[in-house]
Amino acid sequence: MRQTLFRALVLERGWSRFATFDVKFGLARDALAGREREPDLHRVTVSERTFERWMAGGLSSLPRPDTCRILEHLFGNTADELFATAVSAGQGPGDATGPRSRPRAHAPASTGLDVAWTHADARRLVEGWSQGMLDRREFTAVWGAALWSATPRTRLRTPDTSPATRRSRRLDAEPLLDLVDDITARAHDLDERHGSAAAAFVGDQFATVARLARDTPHDLVVERRLHTSLGRLARTAGFMTHEQADEGTAQRWYLTGLRAAHSAHDADLTASILALMSNQATVCGRHRDALHLARRAEHVARDAAAPVRAMVAARACLAHAGAADLEGLCRAHDEALRHHHAPDDPTADRTELDALAGRALVMIAPKTPDPGPLLDRAQHLLDGRVRQSTGHERSALRHGAYKALAQLTTDDLDQAAHTTRQTLHHLPLVTSVQCGRLLDRLRRELHTHRRRSAEIRDVVDRFAQAAS
Numbered sequence: 001m002r003q004t005l006f007r008a009l010v011l012e013r014g015w016s017r018f019a020t021f022d023v024k025f026g027l028a029r030d031a032l033a034g035r036e037r038e039p040d041l042h043r044v045t046v047s048e049r050t051f052e053r054w055m056a057g058g059l060s061s062l063p064r065p066d067t068c069r070i071l072e073h074l075f076g077n078t079a080d081e082l083f084a085t086a087v088s089a090g091q092g093p094g095d096a097t098g099p100r101s102r103p104r105a106h107a108p109a110s111t112g113l114d115v116a117w118t119h120a121d122a123r124r125l126v127e128g129w130s131q132g133m134l135d136r137r138e139f140t141a142v143w144g145a146a147l148w149s150a151t152p153r154t155r156l157r158t159p160d161t162s163p164a165t166r167r168s169r170r171l172d173a174e175p176l177l178d179l180v181d182d183i184t185a186r187a188h189d190l191d192e193r194h195g196s197a198a199a200a201f202v203g204d205q206f207a208t209v210a211r212l213a214r215d216t217p218h219d220l221v222v223e224r225r226l227h228t229s230l231g232r233l234a235r236t237a238g239f240m241t242h243e244q245a246d247e248g249t250a251q252r253w254y255l256t257g258l259r260a261a262h263s264a265h266d267a268d269l270t271a272s273i274l275a276l277m278s279n280q281a282t283v284c285g286r287h288r289d290a291l292h293l294a295r296r297a298e299h300v301a302r303d304a305a306a307p308v309r310a311m312v313a314a315r316a317c318l319a320h321a322g323a324a325d326l327e328g329l330c331r332a333h334d335e336a337l338r339h340h341h342a343p344d345d346p347t348a349d350r351t352e353l354d355a356l357a358g359r360a361l362v363m364i365a366p367k368t369p370d371p372g373p374l375l376d377r378a379q380h381l382l383d384g385r386v387r388q389s390t391g392h393e394r395s396a397l398r399h400g401a402y403k404a405l406a407q408l409t410t411d412d413l414d415q416a417a418h419t420t421r422q423t424l425h426h427l428p429l430v431t432s433v434q435c436g437r438l439l440d441r442l443r444r445e446l447h448t449h450r451r452r453s454a455e456i457r458d459v460v461d462r463f464a465q466a467a468s
Contacts, residue, residue, distance in 0.1 A: 002057030005140065006082040009075055010055065012107060018048045028074035041066060059083050076108045076146025109139045109251035110150040113259060122227065122263030139248035143286050150255050151274065151296060177225055180209055184232045189391070199240040206233040224264045231260035231269045235276065242280050243394075245433040250280060268308040271301035275315040282322040283434065290319035310339035314356040321360035324367045326374075333357040351384040352392070355399045358382035362402045365409070375406040382406070386422055397426040397435050401442045408445050417455035420446065424462055439463075 015021040025046055033041035044066050053059065062068055068079035075082060142150070187202045213226040234257030242250035254277050261269035274297035281290035294316040301312045313336035320328035336353045358381030365371035365378070382403040389396030400423030407416035420442065427439070443463045449456045 004054075004057045004083055005077060006071075006075070007055050007057060009077075009082075009107065012111070016055075018051050021051055022046065025070065025074060029070045032070055032073045041070070044070060054083070057083070072144075073146075076110065076142035076144070077140055081140060107139060108142045108146065109248045110142050110146060110255055111139070113150055113255050117259075117262055122259050139252045141247040141251050141284065143281070143284075143289050147251070147289060148292060151258060151277070151293070176212070177222065177229075180212070180226065180229045183209075184229050184236075187233060187236045199237060199244065202233060202237045202240060206230065206237060209233060227260045227264040228266050228269065231257045231264060231266060231273070233257075234260060235269065235273050238273070239276055242276075242283075243432040243434050245437075247280065247284055251277070254280070267300055267303035268305055271297045271304045271308055271312050274300060275312045278319050279315055282318045285322075287319070287322040290322055291325075294319040306339045310336045310353060313339065314353040317357045317360035318363070321363040324364060326364055326368060329357070329360050329364060333360075349392075351388050352395060354381040355385035355395060359399055359402045362406050365406075372410060375410050378406050379403055386419065389426065393426045394430045394432060394435065397423055397430050397432075398438060400426070401435070401438045404442055405445060408449065413449055413453040414455050416446070416449075417453065417459045420459045421462065424459075 010016055010021060013024075015024055029041055029044055033039060044064075046067065050063075054063075062079050062083060063071070071082060072078055183205050187205060209226060209229050213223060213230065218226075234253045238250045238253030238257060241253055244250075254273050257273045258270060261273060274293050278290045278293035278297060281287070281293060294312075297312045298309075298316065301309045304312070313332050316332040317329050317336075320326075320332055333353075336357070337350075340350055340353060358378040361374045361378035361381070365374040368374060382399045385392065385396055385399045386403055400419055404416045404419040404423060407413075407419060423439075423442075443460070446456055446460050446463070450460055
């Protein structure tokens with residue numbers, strides 16, 4: 001018997017009896033048939049013998065296409081993922097001390113979050129958060145309906161205002177909450193400057209604040225403030241984990257942050273997390289999901305502060321670029337600038353808003369008949385972040401690479417070499433698998449022009465030195 005994600009999920013959900021699985025499969029089949037308006041799907045069935053073969057693993061081929069579609073709808077994973085033979089999971093955050101005694105179980109990122117969107121249920125989830133939610137599982141990313149159902153569909157509703165049931169003595173909250181806020185801000189600063197290097201530290205701070213929310217006596221006002229801090233830490237941990245290219249765990253952090261933000265009635269934080277999830281979907285090539293999440297972020301952001309609305313709109317540029325929607329990209333950038341009223345507010349830095357739009361233009365340019373003007377515009381928008389990098393080293397590294405790629409495409413080789421040198425200056429300070437992949441792409445593009453320019457040859461050699 002070979003371990004597969006299908007078998008792990010069936011056992012985890014308590015569906016190991018065929019009769020139970022058959023009911024769940026039928027419900028998923030009927031729901032998918034109704035949603036897709038395909039009545040023929042109602043006729044798809046699974047025999048007990050087939051179910052037993054699936055549980056045993058080692059299939060020589062995937063089930064029939066319609067059966068795969070229903071299974072993907074049921075579990076939120078692709079058929080390839082469900083029936084691939086599992087390998088031992090790698091180490092996750094906080095597990096750098098040595099090899100595991102046993103592999104972690106595989107589970108969708110949304111596992112354990114399927115409770116009502118109420119304050120009381122968010123409090124219930126904290127019980128699990130405070131005991132190391134990442135210690136026993138390897139999370140796989142979910143997409144499509146499985147992802148959308150795990151995110152809020154409408155504007156935030158006011159959570160219940162009943163007093164929290166705590167012990168009679170109350171926490172002297174202000175000094176401790178100030179400390180929590182300071183830790184949260186410093187974690188965000190670590191992310192901005194150095195990427196994913198401090199992911200384990202941020203995860204530890206999240207667990208500490210979760211224990212504080214669970215174990216200390218306090219009123220509802222203090223609890224909401226703690227949940228805001230939990231949401232911000234989860235957002236930072238999610239982005240850091242995404243930078244490590246661990247997309248399932250990143251989704252788990254983001255979904256957890258959404259729960260905490262909803263409990264705190266924080267529209268700004270909710271919209272911000274949804275926008276980051278949209279960008280993650282774009283990186284993973286899930287462009288339909290990216291647009292869907294971007295629209296949800298914009299919907300929630302109608303209740304948010306102007307700087308947050310500006311950043312949400314700017315991040316939507318990436319979703320439109322992935323979907324080859326130039327008109328939508330330009331509209332999103334215009335919307336970002338319309339909401340940019342506070343030039344000194346770091347949550348909506350004009351330089352970063354322009355950099356996101358410039359990056360999106362570099363992404364979409366090859367999909368257009370006349371990429372030249374778009375790439376010229378992109379370089380102008382990216383230039384500010386390349387020049388103003390202090391405190392935003394990771395962003396400067398990423399957007400500098402995009403600017404150099406634009407210059408190579410327009411055959412401005414000397415300027416591409418110059419921009420690459422500026423970009424490599426940040427490399428020792430930043431830990432990011434995603435940035436590493438982007439730089440590898442830039443290195444390959446530079447190498448194709450090596451014989452045409454001494455400047456290019458010099459910068460290719462610098463790449464080799466940086467790698468060593």
